Amino acid sequence: MAQTKDHRINTERLLSLFTELVSIDSPSFSERQMADRIEKELDDLSINWTEDESGKVTGSTAGNIHGFLPGVGESVLFCAHMDTVQPGIGKKAVVDPDGTIHSDGTTVLGADDLAAVAGILECLRELTESDTPHRPVELLFTTAEEAYTAGASAFDLSKIRSREAFCFDLSDAIGSYSTQEPTLISYKVRIRGKAAHAGFEPEKGISSILAAANAIAKIRQGRVNDHSTLNIGLIQGGSGTNVVPEETVVEGELRSAVHEEALELLANLTRTFEDEVKAIGATAEVTHTVHLTAYQVGADDPALIHYQKVLDSLGIEKRSKATFGGSDVNVFRRHGLSAICAGNAMHAAHTTKEYTNTKELEDVAGILYGLAHC
Numbered sequence: 001m002a003q004t005k006d007h008r009i010n011t012e013r014l015l016s017l018f019t020e021l022v023s024i025d026s027p028s029f030s031e032r033q034m035a036d037r038i039e040k041e042l043d044d045l046s047i048n049w050t051e052d053e054s055g056k057v058t059g060s061t062a063g064n065i066h067g068f069l070p071g072v073g074e075s076v077l078f079c080a081h082m083d084t085v086q087p088g089i090g091k092k093a094v095v096d097p098d099g100t101i102h103s104d105g106t107t108v109l110g111a112d113d114l115a116a117v118a119g120i121l122e123c124l125r126e127l128t129e130s131d132t133p134h135r136p137v138e139l140l141f142t143t144a145e146e147a148y149t150a151g152a153s154a155f156d157l158s159k160i161r162s163r164e165a166f167c168f169d170l171s172d173a174i175g176s177y178s179t180q181e182p183t184l185i186s187y188k189v190r191i192r193g194k195a196a197h198a199g200f201e202p203e204k205g206i207s208s209i210l211a212a213a214n215a216i217a218k219i220r221q222g223r224v225n226d227h228s229t230l231n232i233g234l235i236q237g238g239s240g241t242n243v244v245p246e247e248t249v250v251e252g253e254l255r256s257a258v259h260e261e262a263l264e265l266l267a268n269l270t271r272t273f274e275d276e277v278k279a280i281g282a283t284a285e286v287t288h289t290v291h292l293t294a295y296q297v298g299a300d301d302p303a304l305i306h307y308q309k310v311l312d313s314l315g316i317e318k319r320s321k322a323t324f325g326g327s328d329v330n331v332f333r334r335h336g337l338s339a340i341c342a343g344n345a346m347h348a349a350h351t352t353k354e355y356t357n358t359k360e361l362e363d364v365a366g367i368l369y370g371l372a373h374c
């Protein structure tokens with residue numbers, strides 16, 4: 001057992017649960033087994049929960065799990081995502097003598113975000129075993145976070161009772177937290193030219209590939225300014241080497257720390273495609289999806305103040321970070337919750353070199369326990 005300031009974390013139990021969770025396959029949209037395991041744990045703890053019908057919308061084999069542990073005072077929401085990225089089938093947690101935990105090298109470890117799932121479940125066990133009064137704890141285990149927060153986005157947020165939420169889903173040091181996450185928009189441009197035989201009568205054709213190339217050459221890509229990025233990630237076009245290509249599809253994404261700027265970048269991109277392809281007689285149709293909406297966390301944010309207070313009480317260094325990722329926190333913030341994306345026990349996430357360690361797993365459970373008491 002590891003002693004933190006005012007409670008004990010059962011390290012052995014936490015490690016065993018984490019190892020077990022890692023062994024469960026839960027790629028995005030196939031979280032059924034993971035959901036079953038979490039629901040069993042909540043049943044064991046006599047915690048009420050429901051699973052929503054979001055699977056019908058997202059295509060996932062499970063819904064989001066929403067639970068509630070009664071307590072005293074204002075409730076706090078703990079959230080973690082159940083899905084892991086690929087390669088994530090047949091994961092195995094290897095625990096080294098020094099406490100480092102990694103996969104066998106062929107898959108990710110899945111500490112993103114199973115370290116948080118394990119931390120929350122261990123914290124709930126501590127809370128239910130202890131006689132000390134604690135805040136009511138609301139729970140949300142989401143599906144398909146890795147697919148642009150599909151699960152949380154499909155959750156009926158009007159069911160949430162808490163005003164504060166914490167997602168331990170930041171791949172950084174324990175004690176870190178996001179001060180901002182960006183707006184993220186994906187787009188698709190369908191360019192239509194005119195097919196013709198490339199050898200016999202190329203003059204009669206309009207090359208959609210040339211039209212796309214002309215537009216792409218005019219669009220600034222990469223880091224377009226200090227808080228926005230734009231990427232063209234996929235191009236598909238043409239039907240044969242001897243055919244003037246009739247259709248070309250270009251896909252990409254853009255991100256910005258400022259929501260309005262993201263919309264402006266999209267408008268510029270749309271205009272450039274339309275103007276450039278029109279110049280050679282082609283047409284462009286641009287469609288897009290806004291996956292995430294940017295947020296900023298102010299210094300007076302209630303959840304941030306609570307989080308910092310707990311870190312101070314545990315002697316953990318506070319580190320703020322502006323990230324360019326995205327998480328379920330974007331969804332909560334958009335709904336008006338005071339939500340924080342906090343450093344989780346995970347490193348080199350989304351790679352087969354992903355690792356964590358016993359001490360950090362304990363720290364996450366300890367911080368959660370602290371948040372349930374402040």
Ligand SMILES: [Zn+2]
Pocket residue numbers: 081112113145169
């Ligand atoms: Zn994650």
